[in-house]
Amino acid sequence: MDFLKETLRGRVPDCQQGDTPFGRWQWRGEGVMTFTPLQPTEKALIISAGLHGNETAPVEIVARLMDSIIAGQLAVDWHLLVILGNPAALREQKRYLHSDINRMFGGRWRQFTASVETANAQRLEQAVGQFIHDTRPALCWHLDMHTAIRDSLYPRFGVLPLRPAGYDEAFLAWLGGAGLQALVFHQQPAGTFSHFTSEAFNALSCTLELGKALPFGENRLEDFLVTRQALCALLQGDRQPFTGNVPYRYRVTQQITRLTDQFILHLSDKVSNFTPFNRGRLLAQDGDIRYTVKADCEYILFPNPNVAPGLRAGLMLEKLPL
Numbered sequence: 628m629d630f631l632k633e634t635l636r637g638r639v640p641d642c643q644q645g646d647t648p649f650g651r652w653q654w655r656g657e658g659v660m661t662f663t664p665l666q667p668t669e670k671a672l673i674i675s676a677g678l679h680g681n682e683t684a685p686v687e688i689v690a691r692l693m694d695s696i697i698a699g700q701l702a703v704d705w706h707l708l709v710i711l712g713n714p715a716a717l718r719e720q721k722r723y724l725h726s727d728i729n730r731m732f733g734g735r736w737r738q739f740t741a742s743v744e745t746a747n748a749q750r751l752e753q754a755v756g757q758f759i760h761d762t763r764p765a766l767c768w769h770l771d772m773h774t775a776i777r778d779s780l781y782p783r784f785g786v787l788p789l790r791p792a793g794y795d796e797a798f799l800a801w802l803g804g805a806g807l808q809a810l811v812f813h814q815q816p817a818g819t820f821s822h823f824t825s826e827a828f829n830a831l832s833c834t835l836e837l838g839k840a841l842p843f844g845e846n847r848l849e850d851f852l853v854t855r856q857a858l859c860a861l862l863q864g865d866r867q868p869f870t871g872n873v874p875y876r877y878r879v880t881q882q883i884t885r886l887t888d889q890f891i892l893h894l895s896d897k898v899s900n901f902t903p904f905n906r907g908r909l910l911a912q913d914g915d916i917r918y919t920v921k922a923d924c925e926y927i928l929f930p931n932p933n934v935a936p937g938l939r940a941g942l943m944l945e946k947l948p949l
Contacts, residue, residue: 628697631690634658634711635718647699658711659754662696662703671764672705672861673755673830676772678729678820680716684846685772685837688855692862704864706762712751712820715743720842730938732823733816752823759828768798769824769832770858774840776931779900781808781875783854786834788822789813798831801866802874805857807835809875809901811928811944815882876947877901880925883941885934886913892932892940901926901944911940 633640634657643654650664658677674692676685693709695701716723725742736748759767785807787794802810810833816822821832837851848855860867883892890913904910904920904927911918911932922945930941 628694629690630660630693630697630709631686631711634690634714637714637718645697647696649696649699649702652693652697655754656750658714659751660693660709661758662707662709664703664705664707666704668705669763669765670705671708671759671762671767673708673710673758673767673769673824674772674858675710675712675769675820677710677714677717678712678771679722679727679773679840680713680718680724681720681722681842682774682840683717683720683843684774684841684848684851685835686711686717687843687846687848688851688858689772692855692858696862701859702863705862706758706764707862708755708758710751710754713744713747715747726935727938729820730818732818732820733826735818751820752827755824755828767824767828767830769821769830771819771821771832771834773834773836774838775836775900775929776840777898777900777929778839779836781901782838783807784809784811784836784900785874786811786819786821786836787813788819788825788832788834789816790825792829795831797866798833799874801857801861802833802835803872804867805835806837806851806853806872807874808872809877811877811879811942812947814879873949876949877926877928877944878947879928879942880922880945881918881943882939883911883918883930883943884913885932885936885938885940886916887936889914890932890936890940892930894927894930894941898927898930900928900930910943 728744731748736745824830825832908920926944928942
């Protein structure tokens with residue numbers, strides 16, 4: 628069975644389950660599969676990609692991992708849920724067809740006009756809920772894999788949702804070992820998939836940004852070798868990072884929100900993620916509202932003036948001591 632091929636075909640595959648020397652895999656719906664290991668475990672791992680249909684490299688990485696599992700070539704030491712999150716957008720290789728699904732989780736899909744994305748967000752919430760109910764894990768990780776629209780001073784970085792309980796340092800160390808060069812800690816709730824799994828199920832969750840968004844066939848998968856190796860080792864039960872890489876750490880200080888059609892972002896289209904700006908710099912305007920740098924130095928992340936009103940048009944960060 629070819630996981631990506633069957634997902635892109637948009638129909639239920641003829642073969643929906645099977646056994647390997649290490650456990651049983653099952654097709655759970657379009658772009659959703661589980662793996663149950665033979666050996667009992669209290670660990671659950673969610674790996675997702677393809678919430679944005681133009682971010683194809685993580686989709687190829689995840690699909691190849693799943694194909695290796697199905698073929699019995701890769702042992703798995705976790706209860707595993709694998710998700711290709713927006714099959715309709717993947718087929719069109721568009722970021723989304725109607726609205727950004729990665730702003731809809733935690734029930735926020737109810738606030739959007741009904742579309743393929745709102746239906747999918749609801750379906751994925753239910754799939755995760757069922758998975759957690761079935762496995763009842765003592766430990767749950769969620770790795771939501773993406774690529775960025777813009778260039779970045781750190782090509783590989785992670786965004787961690789607000790988590791009042793804090794983060795296990797072993798989890799953060801694994802992210803560094805998987806090749807992430809920077810970690811960004813959110814300070815507010817969000818509608819992302821990673822925030823949903825963290826808030827609703829106490830998962831250790833991270834949105835992994837692994838490079839630049841490119842169409843299928845244009846990705847250099849060798850550029851993702853460190854991340855792929857770390858995922859293979861993790862699946863087999865090794866949570867120790869491969870390298871001593873210690874990512875830089877940042878904290879979100881303010882969010883730039885587009886409120887109206889008057890919104891203007893005063894940044895070049897070529898400004899990279901993590902570019903620093905000094906105190907007082909005008910970042911954006913929306914009518915009478917002005918967004919400026921409030922600290923001596925802040926760093927821009929995800930600047931995008933083309934989002935729908937009410938959504939995030941950028942984040943400002945401060946750098947934390949290691």
